[in-house]
Amino acid sequence: MGWFEKLKESLAKTRDNLTQKVEAIFSFTTQIDEEFYEELEEALIMSDVGVKTTQHIIETLRKNIKDKKISTPDKAKEELKNIILDIMKKDKNLSIIPGFLPAVFMVVGVNGVGKTTSIGKLAYYFKNKGYKVLLAAGDTFRAAAIDQLEVWSQRVGVEIIKQSEGSDPAAVIFDAIQAAKSRKVDILICDTAGRLHNKRNLMEELRKINRVIEKEGSNFYKETLLVLDATTGQNALFQAKEFLEVSDVNGIVLTKLDGTAKGGIVIGISNELNIPVKMIGVGEGIDDLQEFDPEMFVEALFETVK
Amino acid sequence: MAFEGLTQKLQETFRKLRGKGKLTEKDVKEAMREVKLALLEADVNYKVVKDFVNSVTERAIGQEVMESLTPGQHVIKIVHEELVNLMGAKESKINISPKPPTVIMLVGLQGAGKTTMAAKLALHFKRNNKHPLLVAADVYRPAAIKQLQILGGQIDIPVFALGDKISPIDIAKASIEYAKKNARDIVIIDTAGRLHVDEDLMLELESIKKEVEPNEILLVVDAMTGQDAVNVAESFNQRLDITGVILTKLDGDTRGGAALSVKAITGKPIKFVGIGEKLSDLEIFYPDRMASRILGMGDILTLIEKAQQAIDEKKALEMQQKLEKQEFTLEDFLEQMQQMKKLGSLKDLIRMIPGIDVSKLNDIDFEENEREMVKIEAIIKSMTKEERRNPSIINSSRKKRIAKGSGTSIQDVNKLLNNFEQARKMIKQFSDIQKHMKKGKFKFPFFK
Ligand SMILES: Nc1nc2c(ncn2[C@@H]2O[C@H](COP(=O)(O)OP(=O)(O)OP(=O)(O)O)[C@@H](O)[C@H]2O)c(=O)[nH]1
Ligand SMILES: [Mg+2]
Numbered sequence A: 001m002g003w004f005e006k007l008k009e010s011l012a013k014t015r016d017n018l019t020q021k022v023e024a025i026f027s028f029t030t031q032i033d034e035e036f037y038e039e040l041e042e043a044l045i046m047s048d049v050g051v052k053t054t055q056h057i058i059e060t061l062r063k064n065i066k067d068k069k070i071s072t073p074d075k076a077k078e079e080l081k082n083i084i085l086d087i088m089k090k091d092k093n094l095s096i097i098p099g100f101l102p103a104v105f106m107v108v109g110v111n112g113v114g115k116t117t118s119i120g121k122l123a124y125y126f127k128n129k130g131y132k133v134l135l136a137a138g139d140t141f142r143a144a145a146i147d148q149l150e151v152w153s154q155r156v157g158v159e160i161i162k163q164s165e166g167s168d169p170a171a172v173i174f175d176a177i178q179a180a181k182s183r184k185v186d187i188l189i190c191d192t193a194g195r196l197h198n199k200r201n202l203m204e205e206l207r208k209i210n211r212v213i214e215k216e217g218s219n220f221y222k223e224t225l226l227v228l229d230a231t232t233g234q235n236a237l238f239q240a241k242e243f244l245e246v247s248d249v250n251g252i253v254l255t256k257l258d259g260t261a262k263g264g265i266v267i268g269i270s271n272e273l274n275i276p277v278k279m280i281g282v283g284e285g286i287d288d289l290q291e292f293d294p295e296m297f298v299e300a301l302f303e304t305v306k
Numbered sequence B: 001m002a003f004e005g006l007t008q009k010l011q012e013t014f015r016k017l018r019g020k021g022k023l024t025e026k027d028v029k030e031a032m033r034e035v036k037l038a039l040l041e042a043d044v045n046y047k048v049v050k051d052f053v054n055s056v057t058e059r060a061i062g063q064e065v066m067e068s069l070t071p072g073q074h075v076i077k078i079v080h081e082e083l084v085n086l087m088g089a090k091e092s093k094i095n096i097s098p099k100p101p102t103v104i105m106l107v108g109l110q111g112a113g114k115t116t117m118a119a120k121l122a123l124h125f126k127r128n129n130k131h132p133l134l135v136a137a138d139v140y141r142p143a144a145i146k147q148l149q150i151l152g153g154q155i156d157i158p159v160f161a162l163g164d165k166i167s168p169i170d171i172a173k174a175s176i177e178y179a180k181k182n183a184r185d186i187v188i189i190d191t192a193g194r195l196h197v198d199e200d201l202m203l204e205l206e207s208i209k210k211e212v213e214p215n216e217i218l219l220v221v222d223a224m225t226g227q228d229a230v231n232v233a234e235s236f237n238q239r240l241d242i243t244g245v246i247l248t249k250l251d252g253d254t255r256g257g258a259a260l261s262v263k264a265i266t267g268k269p270i271k272f273v274g275i276g277e278k279l280s281d282l283e284i285f286y287p288d289r290m291a292s293r294i295l296g297m298g299d300i301l302t303l304i305e306k307a308q309q310a311i312d313e314k315k316a317l318e319m320q321q322k323l324e325k326q327e328f329t330l331e332d333f334l335e336q337m338q339q340m341k342k343l344g345s346l347k348d349l350i351r352m353i354p355g356i357d358v359s360k361l362n363d364i365d366f367e368e369n370e371r372e373m374v375k376i377e378a379i380i381k382s383m384t385k386e387e388r389r390n391p392s393i394i395n396s397s398r399k400k401r402i403a404k405g406s407g408t409s410i411q412d413v414n415k416l417l418n419n420f421e422q423a424r425k426m427i428k429q430f431s432d433i434q435k436h437m438k439k440g441k442f443k444f445p446f447f448k
Helices: A003-010 A012-028 A034-046 A051-067 A073-089 A115-128 A145-156 A169-182 A200-216 A235-246 A265-273 A294-301 B004-017 B025-041 B046-062 B071-087 B114-127 B144-154 B168-181 B199-212 B229-240 B257-266 B287-295 B300-310 B313-324 B330-342 B346-351 B358-363 B366-381 B385-389 B396-406 B410-436
Strands: A103-108 A133-136 A159-161 A187-190 A221-229 A249-255 A277-281 A289-291 B102-107 B132-137 B186-191 B216-222 B244-248 B270-274 B282-284
Touching (some): A034 A051, A034 A073, A034 B046, A051 A073, A051 A265, A051 B025, A073 A265, A073 A294, A103 A200, A115 A187, A115 A221, A115 A289, A133 A145, A133 A169, A145 B144, A159 A169, A169 A187, A169 A200, A200 A235, A221 A235, A249 A265, A265 A277, B025 B046, B025 B071, B025 B257, B025 B287, B046 B071, B046 B257, B071 B257, B071 B287, B102 B114, B114 B132, B114 B144, B114 B244, B114 B270, B114 B282, B132 B144, B132 B168, B168 B186, B168 B199, B199 B229, B216 B229, B216 B257, B229 B257, B257 B287, B330 B385, B366 B410
Parallel strands (some): A103 A187, A133 A159, A133 A187, A221 A249, A249 A277, B102 B186, B102 B216, B132 B186, B216 B244
Antiparallel strands (some): B270 B282
16 A cells, blocks of 8 residues: 555545535535535534634635635635645645754653654654664653653664663763764654643753753754644644744644544644644554645545545 | 633623623624634534533523623623533542442543553542552553553552453453452553544453443543544443543643533543642542633633622621631631632632733642642541631640541641631731721732
């Protein structure tokens, strides 16, 4: 199965939910009236797009329909796709491939979103592309977090730098950068402890880790990936905002899209924060990580369900 | 703050309503549109919001506006009441089996917080003189068993594990035998996180249920869950007929609309909430607080309105007189605290005060303060009437009894008594000064 098929399959749920609703509206409504807009608004909100982004989309759609003299729901549907596509793509670097080597990836996020699992999958992804990968067990806080990452390092067949539970995460990252240099590693991926974005001291700790990376890895390409759980509602936006405060988040990994969560939150995130979604998690297996392609995503989203 | 925009919008709407003689259908509908948006922003499921808004609209239009309230205030009042109704009128406890062991099974999506919650519950029961057994039945996630073992070690509670090569069904079955042989009276089974649409894994849960016949099947739900909460809750409930819900990660800044969705869809009570990463960070669920949190309106009117209900002027005057005569007792203190609690959480209360810089609030540990208040309440409740009126009679043997009765320490009791004595002195001084000035209105003296 090609990656496009797999992506489409993995997005099936997302698509079904949003598309079914949107399709239902488009097929029942023969004219573009208030009811049409209202139902559209509902469908978007039900997909976790959020009130603000939904309103933004609807307003843009209204304006475009008027400006472009669009008169049929079919054409309106095309327009809607384009609006969302524009939000997802505009001024964004969607590639996860580092600009140069060596590179260090920091992986951050709130508790339980799928950071450690995504790191395992990501290591596998990079290894398959021929990069030499090293993992850093920067979650020294949660019970057995180090063991969890170690299992992944064995699964993938990459090395891991770790200390004991309770040690200073900044020290682990320091060690890992030195090791990455001496072992001539291409990509170092650092796990961090899950932390709620409203906990000041934990966010400060992240800042400290970033300083270590700045200092010790000054010649590294740096990327901070924020992991978001697709099941999360509007709070994901605030998570992104707060993590942006303490680190230069430049990409999002959106996990758990294999459930029935509609994943509309990615539209909201792209619209409000301009952080690109780079990868999506579609399961717990080692290859359940996909490149995020907005064109395919939007296309799949509005593809007619047969 | 995240929701400032909306709150402002809401305030504007209600300002529009204010000052009018009665609620017209148009007024209510307009206000309800804003309420609807607020609830949607809080992640309450769309369908749940729709039902809710319809029922409140009906109620509001059919009702006379209460005399002391503006129409706008009245709408908020109804909205809040209905929300509390939906959340469940009273708190709900764990069913303890008359024939031990009581078996509790935790289920839910990946990453919801089941493992940590299992350990928290174990600690909770241990503190209530029970003898829990933790059961590691997550054989899928790497190091999940180790995680539970470490947590069990931290709170000195045995963890039953058979490795990750045995089926969770057999592990669960064997754990019950083990519990019976080793006099463990509560068995807490930590199952692997799974998607509600994963047929194989849902079947596995049904099999475990059949084998061990749990007294409680608790669905663990992340408070940050979005619209999908209804699908998750509905599936788990249909397959397993869950007995209750636990909300986790409420120490975040999520409005937690999922709580409302899950309650509305399953009808099952929310029994506990997780409020932090420490194993003691567990609380029982307060429907009224949750309702306020979800509504999230920083509207001073709500404070005024609720304050009106909670503290009537006559009582306030009485208390002031008592204060002046230094008759203010621990009993009065308790009463005042309870009245304050009716107003909602400390944080919500403070947010309602106009001109408050909400961003500064992040530095205050509200949970800590509220936990402290819960403690104080427990201590005072464990005192006799006489002790409350005259704390000076509380000698060391009385202190011991009070500490035991309230589940606190003697140091806690001492701390409260000292603080109370100091506060009383301060108030005395304060009211002496006040007497010389023009008599002002009585304000919460303990509310710093
Ligand atoms: N279905 C599904 N489950 C996932 C996905 N990604 C991660 N998970 C599961 O989600 C759970 C939590 O994942 P972790 O990787 O431990 O999350 P984390 O963010 O590292 O968690 P903490 O370190 O505890 O904060 C695990 O059970 C994973 O298997 C995904 O894309 N789909
Ligand atoms: Mg982790």
